[in-house]
Amino acid sequence: MTVATPAMAQEKNILLILWRGITEPEVALKEKLAALGVQAKYTEVVGNQDRGVMAGRLRALEEDIAAKKFDIAYSFGTTTTQVAQQIIQDRIPIVFNIVFDPVGGKLVKSMEEPGVNTTGVTNGVPIDLQLSAFNKLAPLKKLLVLFNAREPNAKIIEAQVTEWSAKNGVELTSRRVAPDTDALDEVMAEIKSGKLTVDAVYAGADSYLGSKAGDIQKAVGDRVNLFGGTQTFVLNKWLAAYTPLVEDMGGTAAEMIAKVLKGEDARKMPVVLPQPKLIVSKSTADLRKVAVPADAVTNP
Numbered sequence: 001m002t003v004a005t006p007a008m009a010q011e012k013n014i015l016l017i018l019w020r021g022i023t024e025p026e027v028a029l030k031e032k033l034a035a036l037g038v039q040a041k042y043t044e045v046v047g048n049q050d051r052g053v054m055a056g057r058l059r060a061l062e063e064d065i066a067a068k069k070f071d072i073a074y075s076f077g078t079t080t081t082q083v084a085q086q087i088i089q090d091r092i093p094i095v096f097n098i099v100f101d102p103v104g105g106k107l108v109k110s111m112e113e114p115g116v117n118t119t120g121v122t123n124g125v126p127i128d129l130q131l132s133a134f135n136k137l138a139p140l141k142k143l144l145v146l147f148n149a150r151e152p153n154a155k156i157i158e159a160q161v162t163e164w165s166a167k168n169g170v171e172l173t174s175r176r177v178a179p180d181t182d183a184l185d186e187v188m189a190e191i192k193s194g195k196l197t198v199d200a201v202y203a204g205a206d207s208y209l210g211s212k213a214g215d216i217q218k219a220v221g222d223r224v225n226l227f228g229g230t231q232t233f234v235l236n237k238w239l240a241a242y243t244p245l246v247e248d249m250g251g252t253a254a255e256m257i258a259k260v261l262k263g264e265d266a267r268k269m270p271v272v273l274p275q276p277k278l279i280v281s282k283s284t285a286d287l288r289k290v291a292v293p294a295d296a297v298t299n300p
Contacts, residue, residue, distance in 0.1 A: 011039045012261055015065075015073040015092075017058065018046045019080045019207050024232065025097050028250025029074065029257075036258045043070065049179055049208060051079055058087045065091055072257055075120075077207050078105040078152045085118060093266040096120030097253040098230065100153040100205045102271050111271045119260075119269040121253045123205050123230060125243055125276045127160035131202070133242040133278050134227045135168065138290050142171045144198040144224075146187065146216075148208045149176045157204035157229070173198060179208050188219040198224055205229035205243075213238060217284075225288055234279045234299050239288060244274035245297065 014033075016026065022044070033040055045061065047054030064070065065088055073094045075081040081096040082105065088094060099122050102108045109115035111122075134140060145161045147154040158174055165172035173196065177184040190196035201216070201224050203209040209216075210228075213236035217226060226238035231246045244252075252274050260266050278296045285292050292298060 011041055012071045013069060014040045014042050014257070015061070015070040016042050016044045017054070017073055017075040017080050017084045018044060019054070019077045020049050020211055021046050023076070024235065024246040025076070025250035025253070026074075028247040029097070029254045032251040032254035033257065036254065038254075038258055038261065047080060047083070049211070051083060054080060054083045055087065058083060062087060068092060072260055074253065074257065078107070079207075081105070081107050081118070081120075082152070085116070090117040092117070093260045094118040094120070095253055095257050095260065095266070097249055098123055098205065098207075100124045100229075101156055104156055105152050108271060113268055114271065115267055117266050119256060119266045119271055121249055121256065122271050122273050123243055123249060124273060125229075127157060127204070128164045129276070130227075130229065130242040131161065131164045131168075134200070134202070134225075134240060135170075137240055137278070137280070137293070138200070138225050138288070140165075140168075140170045140200050142173070142198045142200070144173045144175060144187075144191075144196070144201045146175055146177055146184070146201060146203045146209055148178050148206050150178050151206050151208065153204065154206065157206075161202060161204075177209070184212060184216070188216065191220045191223060200225040200227060202227045203229060203233065221284065222287065225290070226284075231279050231299075234281050237281050237284050239284045239290065240278060240280045240296075242278050243276050245277060245279070248274040 045057045075084045075096045147158045175187050210232040213233045217237045228238045228241045234241045280292050280296045282298045
């Protein structure tokens, strides 16, 4: 006699599609899935921040994807999820994370009902709410926005920063930066030399800039206030971010994966924005002589 094994007790094959390897949200994701009782075997595909590399490595798994050897896929970021959708083609569910604008990125038809075999977690806190929170923490006068034009969300973010700055009387400078160029180093050199005079720098939810957050902080963090679009920046000693916590992003994605594995339809599962919070680096606030609000979340 064959005894049926509860679905969640069976080991699940989860495909992790990653832009730059395991980051804080994936650590939280794995911890939460284990806490939920999901026994998982993980297969990682890392794109090394290159769309072509990502596509090639995913295509190498296409036979396994077609044979549905993976129960579900997790994808980090907009570009990664776009590539994943092109290759997976609805054959297995995808749960994304750290996607600023799922509708604008053409990943879902609507936030309420995706309409495709993809759903997930957004960090798309409206830019005006982010900048207004930073303005209360440390008034913005001359702001530099860094954006990686290769990221699908970059122009959306830059346009919204421009609109907010114009409404609030903030002098704005915009600079394009991109991987495999000297653009970011050149901007940092201009700030250090005084050629570019700003009192604050903002970078949105951008994986490349997130990977460079520590370098930027070391270069100019003692000269200007640094504000980021994700908690990754604050973990690299940027002054502040207004965003969901990393553990909430990863944990929420894990809860959604668990629901899909239990049989819920990703096509009908709303995209989730976890509660954003003002996150402040205590050591940087002390250095920059910025008072930390009582309701802020503090990182070292």
